[in-house]
Amino acid sequence: MTSLNADRHDRLRLIRTPNIGPVAYRQLLARFGTAGRALEALPDLAARGGNRRFKPCDRHSVDAEIAQVERLCAHYLFLGEADYPALLGQAEGAPPVLIARGNAGLGVERCVAIVGARNASAAACRFARELAHALQEAGIVVVSGLARGIDTAAHQGAGIARTVAVIGSGIDVNFPPENADLQERVAREGLLLTELPPGAEPLARHFPARNRIIAWMSLGTVVVEAAPRSGSLLTARLAGEEGREVMAVPGFPADPRAHGCNALIRDGATLVQSAQDVVEAIASLDPRALRSGQRDFLSQPPSDDLGEAERQRVTGLLSLSPVAVDELIRQSGLAPANVQTALLELEIAGRLQRHAGGRVSLA
Amino acid sequence: MTSLNADRHDRLRLIRTPNIGPVAYRQLLARFGTAGRALEALPDLAARGGNRRFKPCDRHSVDAEIAQVERLCAHYLFLGEADYPALLGQAEGAPPVLIARGNAGLGVERCVAIVGARNASAAACRFARELAHALQEAGIVVVSGLARGIDTAAHQGAGIARTVAVIGSGIDVNFPPENADLQERVAREGLLLTELPPGAEPLARHFPARNRIIAWMSLGTVVVEAAPRSGSLLTARLAGEEGREVMAVPGFPADPRAHGCNALIRDGATLVQSAQDVVEAIASLDPRALRSGQRDFLSQPPSDDLGEAERQRVTGLLSLSPVAVDELIRQSGLAPANVQTALLELEIAGRLQRHAGGRVSLA
Numbered sequence: 001m002t003s004l005n006a007d008r009h010d011r012l013r014l015i016r017t018p019n020i021g022p023v024a025y026r027q028l029l030a031r032f033g034t035a036g037r038a039l040e041a042l043p044d045l046a047a048r049g050g051n052r053r054f055k056p057c058d059r060h061s062v063d064a065e066i067a068q069v070e071r072l073c074a075h076y077l078f079l080g081e082a083d084y085p086a087l088l089g090q091a092e093g094a095p096p097v098l099i100a101r102g103n104a105g106l107g108v109e110r111c112v113a114i115v116g117a118r119n120a121s122a123a124a125c126r127f128a129r130e131l132a133h134a135l136q137e138a139g140i141v142v143v144s145g146l147a148r149g150i151d152t153a154a155h156q157g158a159g160i161a162r163t164v165a166v167i168g169s170g171i172d173v174n175f176p177p178e179n180a181d182l183q184e185r186v187a188r189e190g191l192l193l194t195e196l197p198p199g200a201e202p203l204a205r206h207f208p209a210r211n212r213i214i215a216w217m218s219l220g221t222v223v224v225e226a227a228p229r230s231g232s233l234l235t236a237r238l239a240g241e242e243g244r245e246v247m248a249v250p251g252f253p254a255d256p257r258a259h260g261c262n263a264l265i266r267d268g269a270t271l272v273q274s275a276q277d278v279v280e281a282i283a284s285l286d287p288r289a290l291r292s293g294q295r296d297f298l299s300q301p302p303s304d305d306l307g308e309a310e311r312q313r314v315t316g317l318l319s320l321s322p323v324a325v326d327e328l329i330r331q332s333g334l335a336p337a338n339v340q341t342a343l344l345e346l347e348i349a350g351r352l353q354r355h356a357g358g359r360v361s362l363a
Numbered sequence: 364m365t366s367l368n369a370d371r372h373d374r375l376r377l378i379r380t381p382n383i384g385p386v387a388y389r390q391l392l393a394r395f396g397t398a399g400r401a402l403e404a405l406p407d408l409a410a411r412g413g414n415r416r417f418k419p420c421d422r423h424s425v426d427a428e429i430a431q432v433e434r435l436c437a438h439y440l441f442l443g444e445a446d447y448p449a450l451l452g453q454a455e456g457a458p459p460v461l462i463a464r465g466n467a468g469l470g471v472e473r474c475v476a477i478v479g480a481r482n483a484s485a486a487a488c489r490f491a492r493e494l495a496h497a498l499q500e501a502g503i504v505v506v507s508g509l510a511r512g513i514d515t516a517a518h519q520g521a522g523i524a525r526t527v528a529v530i531g532s533g534i535d536v537n538f539p540p541e542n543a544d545l546q547e548r549v550a551r552e553g554l555l556l557t558e559l560p561p562g563a564e565p566l567a568r569h570f571p572a573r574n575r576i577i578a579w580m581s582l583g584t585v586v587v588e589a590a591p592r593s594g595s596l597l598t599a600r601l602a603g604e605e606g607r608e609v610m611a612v613p614g615f616p617a618d619p620r621a622h623g624c625n626a627l628i629r630d631g632a633t634l635v636q637s638a639q640d641v642v643e644a645i646a647s648l649d650p651r652a653l654r655s656g657q658r659d660f661l662s663q664p665p666s667d668d669l670g671e672a673e674r675q676r677v678t679g680l681l682s683l684s685p686v687a688v689d690e691l692i693r694q695s696g697l698a699p700a701n702v703q704t705a706l707l708e709l710e711i712a713g714r715l716q717r718h719a720g721g722r723v724s725l726a
Binding site: 123124126127249250251252253254258259262265266271272273274 | 486487489490612613614615616617621622625628629634635636637
């Protein structure tokens, strides 16, 4: 039925289980050693978190997904394996599994993201196309999101065989519709990636998660024309939080599409006028030094001996407002591993939500 | 014949004397107390510097200039007097005298310079006009250079009664010709300033000196569209060297007219998208704190006892390559005042040239 070995099958089942996000996934593997043992332990953990009816994802739906992925000529990239995008794997919030079509080797090369407005000016699209072309000539793989405007220009400029498109839908769902041909070409000649299972619709809430893959698999992100509060600025912020280079192309302030990039530059982003500027900016980054300190802390294996009083103390400190995990540790007076365990149990039970910057709230 | 009192007459004569630049002028006043006594001493100083035929500017040509200035309804602003532009007077290289038409009170208010390309885009001219207008509404006087393009837009946007135009020709010479009407209106309602005597032509070499007046009389300089190596960038550099705020309006890199401003921003200039940005940037400047350290050193009165051996030692260290005065002091092993005296004598004799940054070379 499936070409995945047993461990990969378990991993996929674990990540497709409700409430298991990237952080919980890593912590469960750290604590139980294998995905199979984690799956066995899940009902108990969920019960301690307050949910006695918890069930892991069943084997059959995972089998069905695997069969569909194979029919689509796609394949899985598992976190920790050699063909998983190299820099993405260094991020704490990296998706445990991706679905890919095309040349997975591109994700292991030096990548730079080019993102920007869907309604970008003709001049900006042309600039993005030329920038992508020059970066490709400098040996860099160009990553973008297959959206209209800047994204499309970036993919085209880089040349399809040297570009990675990360989408916010299933690998078999074309979005936007007018880019269906481009999506198919990227899948055949370049690399098409998604975190979502086949058939997933391009819902608005999928795109921030898509943006983090673009930002985190790249040494740096270049923003070309972006209005304030746009998704492109979110991508830039995610890049910066992960220690990647944030770059922006300035624009004349009379055009509101310039305000986002100009604000980034004012906040310290590298001003980019040419591919040379990008090459110089990322040259100073040492990929091995990109791991953030927080990640090591978060990946500590949670402890397995947690009393009910301690669990209550952590739960009592939580509310609907996100709070930093280290703040919870300080205020609870408990050992970090115990706090992590309480949070993991609550998360699996569906009572906890994780936020950017290592913060958590009640769900 | 003249409405200037004797001391002002002497000052004007001193500054109109060949080879007497702003630095020599200040040092002579510091050493001799009055311009009259400095004029008497000049032939001796020049002789020690190697020029035995030196003559100060004669009284009659100064009388003729004064008469002409009066006929043109212009007046003199002397460094150190109350109507001299306040911030300009704090700069070491401030011109000892300016010729003005209009409301000298504007130069004593909070000034901001707006400069940029003569061949600016329509969008940039419009931006400059709106920026100047908003600054004027914030109580700021807008200074510019009456050139085509951005300068003209800045003067017009600020409103003629709240603008200062600094020109690189005599007060009676219209340049550029198409701005003759604007120049006359600024002279009647705003403030028109020049360092040059009546009749002086708008020669290319006059404009860097004009630019320093624009930069130094202003709390900050905003550059709107400027190509690399343009006069506007020189103005920005002069502003920065004097501790004033350097501001630039970003532009899309596809237009070469944006490259100068973008380079300024990359080098640390404040990115400006609105008048509010300018107001915030200059709010942090304390005008009383703008005096640079070097100036105090340079205005030390030179000593009057200098032996021939010491003079030779300084002369021997000079070449056609500019060198910092403090480097000369270190290498000569002489007292600073003695080195200043030797340099002053050489300058008056026409054998020394002063450069930016307190550097000197043989002329």
